[in-house]
Amino acid sequence: MNPDIRVIGLGCQRDCPASVLQGLIEVSLLEHCLSLSDITALASIDSKASEAGLLELAERLGLPLAFFSAEELTAFEPRLSHHSQIAFDSTGCYGVAESAALAMAARLGGSSARLVIERRNSSRATFALAASP
Template identity: 75%
Template sequence: MNETANRPILVIGLGCQRDCPASVLMGLIEVSLLEHRLSLSDITALASIDSKSNEPGLLEVAEQLRLPLGFFSAEELSGFEAQLSHRSQIVFDVTGCYGVAESAALAMASHLSKSPVSLLIPRRTSSRATFALAGHFLENP
């Protein structure tokens, strides 16, 4: 039996300003996970909005963590608006969706689990980045 079969699906959603260093993103990730007694080894994937698909800091974080990094369009992310803990008009004006980190985490977790997911850690911010965690805890057989 595959030992990962019963692991929860936990996805980190990230948003960031242009040219945000990987160190800023990693700091936000590490602090947020530590506060919730989670470790990097618990994480299944990373996600963001497609306009960040060439963002060096995001790509570096995914490489460092050896995790898949998925990108979603604003239209895809808007489908998760009802689940957001925070809606930012500023973010909407720039990206076309009301929240990148939360929406992206929800979108990727939903894609991977093929079942309903929820926001497990609402939006956390630093001066240059946002973090959220969404997922689906699989039931034990």
């Protein structure tokens, strides 16, 4: 397994601009002495697969972007730091950012994926970082 697999999970409101997402990412990474060059991939829920801000962000950063179904994300519920009823009511899972980050890190590096940065949020988006040792 690659010790350098780090995946950002993102959730966002409809029509959230790429600049808002990137700002949340950069602040969160900076606080943990990481940079965008440390990131392997981005991930979110499949209901965001046509979200322009997410697609633009992935292209801008040159990172692969994967989407997971709510059913796939629910497998990671026991490992979430925060369970959001609002997220569940709108997506069918209790935490998009953390679940998506864990799902993609597990896909790329194995089942021992863990959260490195727990859920962070802005007024329009959520962020989490998972790694696979």
